[in-house]
Amino acid sequence: MAATATLNVRMPEDLKRNGDMVLSRAGVSVSDAVRGLYRFLESEQDVPAWVLCERREDAFGERRRLLREIAGIAPLPDGFSLDDVKRERLARFFEDGEAR
Secondary structure (H helix, E strand, C coil), rough: CCCCCCCCCCHHHEEEEEEEHHHHHCCHHHHHHHHHHHHHHHHHHHCHHHHHHHCCCHHHHHHHHHHHHHHHCCCCCCCCCCHHHHHHHHHCECCCCCCC
């Protein structure tokens, strides 16, 4: 068996909770997700653009643009708010502030 290493990452609690819910719905553990990122880093010898844009001021807008480009999705219609969609989706998984 290969030697293992442990990562400790600090992040806002709500970011972790919301991310954990997404991974759970997909049947993916946090460890699997992190291992997948590290496998990508190892095989590509590069950092994904969506990780690099995290440090910029408009990280969310830039990340959305990059993800749309990767997925080949057409530009969003005027007046469409991804933040509203995010709030609506999160509301489906919360009831009185607790995860369902």
